[in-house]
Amino acid sequence: MDTYELSFRIVRFPLQDGSCECIVTNLPREEFPAERIKQIYGSRWGIETSFRKLKYTIRLSNFHAYKPEYIQQEIWAKLLAYNITEIMINHTVIEKKETKHAYKIKFTAAAHICRIFLRLTTEKDSIDVMSLLKKELIPIRDERQYPRLKTAHFRKTRYFIYRAA
Structure with missing residues (x-):
């Protein structure tokens, strides 16, 4: 060894x-x-926020599978879902208005919308995902500063093996 x-x-x-x-x-x-x-x-801060989105919004901190090859499959599927969500957000045109702040699409809501859309088996042509995303806007507030967390949270990977075959 x-x-x-x-x-x-x-x-x-x-x-x-x-x-x-x-x-x-x-x-x-x-x-x-x-x-x-x-x-x-x-x-690297943008990369770190992407990791946070992957872990919590896309739910990459928990796996349903137990075998390594199925965990790898689940990781690839969730990375694909993340990329699809980001692409949909980036291609959605947000109308500029005379407001105090500029607006962006809320990633959490967009991930949920995209997840539901991808799970549909029928009627995909009748759903306008871009219109749904336009309804989920939040203001961009670059001037905000939040105090840093004083504690770190360490988590282990958890498996959903409570399901009986």
Whole structure:
């Protein structure tokens, strides 16, 4: 059996509110000083929000299958559902109005609409998904700043094996 050794370092940098952020990384100290790690972490924020959408909205934190090949199938199906939802959102034209905020489609509602649409076996031609998505708008408020959570929630993968065959 092969053994591998991994080494990590903890990078700590101050935030605007006076608290500190700690990040664990395996990137070399010479090429990636703390300020560069902070910049990279900030630029990854869009990726992190996508992971949150996948875990909670698309429900990728729980699996119905038990065998690895079926879990992999379930992951691919949910990634496909995520991509379809994002494509539908990006192709929906939102009318610009004279309002205080610009608006975007709420991802959670869009995922639900797309999930129902994909499950339909008949009458798909009679449903205008884009019109349904246009009804699920929320304002874009870039000026908002939320305090960071002080606790981390660690979750294990849970299987739905309570179903009897």
